[in-house]
Amino acid sequence: MRTKIKFSSVVGCLVLVILVVPLLIVIVTSFGEESAISFPIKGFTFEWYANVFQQPDFVEGLKMSSIVAILASFLALLVGIPIVYVLTRFDIHHKDWFQTIFLSPALIPEIVIGFALYQALVISLQLPLFISLIVGHFLLCLPYVVRLITAGMMEFDESIEEAAWMVGYDKITTFFKVVIPNIKQSVVAAFILSFITSFNNIPISLFLNGPDLNMLPTSILNYLENNYDPTVSAVSVILMIITASIMILAEKYLGLNKLT
Amino acid sequence: MANIEISDLSMSYQKGKQILDQLSLNIKDGELLSILGPSGCGKTTMLRLISGLIPIQKGTIKVSGKDISKVPVYKRNFGMVFQSYALFPHMTIFQNITFGLKRRKLDKKTIEQKALNILDITGLSNLKDRMPHELSGGQQQRVSLARALAINPNVLLLDEPLSNLDAKLRIEMREEIHRLQQKLDMTTIFVTHDQEECFAISDRVALMNQGQIEQLDTPQNIYKNPRTEFVARFIGYENFIPKTWAEDQQWQFHKEITGKLLTIRPENIGIGTGENTLLGKVVSKNFLGNYYQYIVDTELGILKVNTTKDQSETNAEITLNFPESSLIELEDK
Numbered sequence: 001m002r003t004k005i006k007f008s009s010v011v012g013c014l015v016l017v018i019l020v021v022p023l024l025i026v027i028v029t030s031f032g033e034e035s036a037i038s039f040p041i042k043g044f045t046f047e048w049y050a051n052v053f054q055q056p057d058f059v060e061g062l063k064m065s066s067i068v069a070i071l072a073s074f075l076a077l078l079v080g081i082p083i084v085y086v087l088t089r090f091d092i093h094h095k096d097w098f099q100t101i102f103l104s105p106a107l108i109p110e111i112v113i114g115f116a117l118y119q120a121l122v123i124s125l126q127l128p129l130f131i132s133l134i135v136g137h138f139l140l141c142l143p144y145v146v147r148l149i150t151a152g153m154m155e156f157d158e159s160i161e162e163a164a165w166m167v168g169y170d171k172i173t174t175f176f177k178v179v180i181p182n183i184k185q186s187v188v189a190a191f192i193l194s195f196i197t198s199f200n201n202i203p204i205s206l207f208l209n210g211p212d213l214n215m216l217p218t219s220i221l222n223y224l225e226n227n228y229d230p231t232v233s234a235v236s237v238i239l240m241i242i243t244a245s246i247m248i249l250a251e252k253y254l255g256l257n258k259l260t
Numbered sequence: 261m262a263n264i265e266i267s268d269l270s271m272s273y274q275k276g277k278q279i280l281d282q283l284s285l286n287i288k289d290g291e292l293l294s295i296l297g298p299s300g301c302g303k304t305t306m307l308r309l310i311s312g313l314i315p316i317q318k319g320t321i322k323v324s325g326k327d328i329s330k331v332p333v334y335k336r337n338f339g340m341v342f343q344s345y346a347l348f349p350h351m352t353i354f355q356n357i358t359f360g361l362k363r364r365k366l367d368k369k370t371i372e373q374k375a376l377n378i379l380d381i382t383g384l385s386n387l388k389d390r391m392p393h394e395l396s397g398g399q400q401q402r403v404s405l406a407r408a409l410a411i412n413p414n415v416l417l418l419d420e421p422l423s424n425l426d427a428k429l430r431i432e433m434r435e436e437i438h439r440l441q442q443k444l445d446m447t448t449i450f451v452t453h454d455q456e457e458c459f460a461i462s463d464r465v466a467l468m469n470q471g472q473i474e475q476l477d478t479p480q481n482i483y484k485n486p487r488t489e490f491v492a493r494f495i496g497y498e499n500f501i502p503k504t505w506a507e508d509q510q511w512q513f514h515k516e517i518t519g520k521l522l523t524i525r526p527e528n529i530g531i532g533t534g535e536n537t538l539l540g541k542v543v544s545k546n547f548l549g550n551y552y553q554y555i556v557d558t559e560l561g562i563l564k565v566n567t568t569k570d571q572s573e574t575n576a577e578i579t580l581n582f583p584e585s586s587l588i589e590l591e592d593k
Contacts, residue, residue: 159346162313163404165333166340167360167411181350 023240030233037230048234057223058235061216065199068215072137073194077187079138080145085175088153089161099146106143113139114207122208129210136204141194148193152186192250196243262324262414262447263289264310269319271305271471279305281471282319292441292448294458297468298494304419306468307451311417312336323414339408343420345400347392353403354379354388360411375410381440382406398429405437409444416441416448422457434461455495459483467491474593488593489521497523499563501582503589511536513587521590524582526553526566534581542576556580 025039033043052058080102087098105113114136121132156179164174180187205215214222216239224232264287271280279302287293295303308314310321312333320329328336348356357378361371379385382402392400401421408416418437422430438461441448452458458465459479466476475487486492489500501522506513512535513522531554540558554565556578565580572578 157344157346159342159344160348162333163340163342163346163407164348164359165313166311166338167407168334168337168363169359170332170334178348178350182348 026233026236027240030230030237032230035229037228037233048230049238051229051231052235052238055219055223055231057214057219058216061214061219064214065216068133068137068205069195069198071134072141072198073191075134075138076141076145076194077191080142080190081149081187084146084149084153085179088150089158099150102146103143105139110140110201110203111206114204117204118207129208129213133205133208133213133215136208137198137201140201140204141198144193144197145190148186148190149183152183156182188253189250192246196246200239200243263287264415264447264449265320265322265325266310267320267322269306269309269316269321271302271309271314271317278471280309283472285466285473285476287447287449288463290445290447291463292438292450292461294450294452294462294465295468296452296455296458296465296494299453301468302471303451303453303468307417307419307449310415310449311338311340337411337413338415338417339411339413340417341401341404341408341419341421343423345392345397345404345424347400347403347407349392352389352391353384353395356392356403357388357407357410360407364411374412378406378410381443382409382436397425398433401425401433402436405440409440409446414447416446418448418450420452421450422452423454430457437461467494469494485588486523487591489523489590490593492523492588492590497525497588499524499526499529501560501587505560506536506587509536509538511582511587512584514584514589517589517591519589519591522587523590524586524588526564527551528583528586529563529565530581530583531565531567531571531578532581533579535584536582536587538580538582540578540580542572542574542578545572545574554578 028041029037029039030048031044031046032038032041033045033047034041083098083102086092087095087102092098117132117136117139121127121135122129160182161171161174161178164178165171169177200217201215202217202221205218206221209215209218216235220232220235264285266283266285266287269280269283270278272278283302283306285293295306297303305314309316312328312331316329320327322328323336347353348359351359354375358371358375361374366374376385379388382405384399384402384406387395387399387403392403395403401424405421421437422433425433434457437448437450440446441461450458450462459482462479464476465479465482466473467482468474469490475482475491477485482491483495486495486497492500501524503520503522506522538558538560540556540563543555543557543562546553546555548566551566551568552570554567554572556563556565558580563580
């Protein structure tokens with residue numbers, strides 16, 4: 001028993017080190033004065049952080065990534081919640097079938113989804129890039145919504161809905177007045193997870209970006225191809241801060257266990 | 261207040277399993293009727309059909325003469341208490357109780373007054389600002405009852421309301437249900453699998469088996485005169501005697517019903533000679549507080565005999581007698 005605890009704590013520490021040390025190095029390099037990323041650093045400056053905000057690609061990318069993440073997450077909730085409600089509360093044929101279909105985007109390699117959407121929506125149907133991008137990110141988010149809301153609905157006793165019908169509320173009003181308030185945590189958790197997934201996505205955005213459509217992660221990738229200065233470290237730190245603050249907020253209001 | 265007429269109610273699921281089979285039942289105004297039966301007998305399905313939570317496939321349900329078969333659940337104005345309490349977790353007790361009232365065209369003051377009144381008669385006034393999760397099971401079920409009564413329902417439906425409570429609370433709560441039902445003179449249907457709690461408070465009991473009513477009677481009559489072997493076994497009869505065998509022995513009993521079995525309660529079998537005797541051997545003797553139970557091996561198999569006096573020992577030969585007046589004839593089903 002004791003050796004087991006020792007073993008798992010050693011592995012745990014190792015994972016933490018492998019995970020955290022590179023991140024720490026990125027953070028440190030973002031303050032270096034030299035124009036190429038190097039470690040250990042010489043001098044100390046905030047110049048690269050200032051530079052992040054002078055790069056239109058980064059600023060626009062941050063804006064676009066946020067807009068897309070918010071829209072796609074909302075859309076996924078709007079479509080996902082009713083789907084889950086029907087799947088968990090109604091007796092329909094081939095239920096597991098549908099379940100698999102709605103979870104399938106998570107099983108298909110994202111790069112394939114990106115390419116397929118590019119072919120279908122942009123080339124064949126000539127849809128605007130922005131719409132295609134939203135569709136792509138919506139597909140990315142849907143499985144998270146379906147999974148988290150399903151878990152929330154499973155925990156929610158069906159009799160509570162029935163009790164609302166019994167005292168005089170029709171099914172739709174009951175859905176908004178009783179079901180939604182009680183799965184609120186799952187809804188918020190699904191939104192946060194969707195947002196982060198969309199915000200950090202590269203493969204889908206890579207296929208569906210264009211001259212006026214730069215997402216932050218793809219912008220970073222583009223920037224790296226031509227420059228290797230600590231601006232990339234700085235923007236990575238900013239990304240980390242954004243993601244971490246969302247997680248901390250989620251932890252504070254929901255408890256992180258809801259997210260996994 | 262309302263009476264309920266159920267006629268020819270049938271229900272089956274897709275796989276062809278018949279849950280209810282042409283069931284008819286009348287419930288009188290102000291009556292407390294229990295539906296008693298083992299799990300899977302269709303009692304919960306029946307309650308859910310009456311409530312409107314599941315649609316009627318065949319048959320009709322009339323309340324005060326009006327067919328409600330097509331009326332949606334939220335317009336039926338029935339109160340329901342669920343086994344799992346089913347309180348609205350995001351509302352206070354007060355909000356739980358006023359939720360239904362708010363749906364009705366009442367002004368704020370009337371709603372508050374009605375709610376306070378219901379809280380008062382259910383003894384919940386001091387809990388009104390709490391959240392459901394802060395309450396014990398018994399308190400939650402009390403709130404559930406109050407919520408059902410708050411809308412002034414035509415009919416009160418109780419779906420195994422006591423089965424999640426511990427033994428002591430169960431008795432307390434069933435008395436409470438009975439008291440309120442009497443006070444409000446509310447037509448009530450009480451679904452349960454527990455014969456004791458059902459006998460204690462019901463005006464009549466419908467004992468169900470495989471989608472049909474086996475016997476509909478007062479608790480006393482069901483206890484004293486079970487109609488079929490199923491009813492007898494369900495309410496605790498354990499000694500069964502084939503009628504042809506009894507006739508061969510020239511036993512005396514009332515021959516009114518054409519069936520194959522006789523039954524008798526363990527406490528009605530006498531020890532010693534008397535009318536209708538049978539020899540046996542005591543297999544074991546158990547002291548059960550108020551009485552002794554003898555397990556007796558006889559020609560008819562194992563019989564159970566309860567007696568208040570310690571009359572015999574293990575392995576002793578024993579003569580049992582079966583008084584004519586205590587032998588109950590059962591109908592074949």
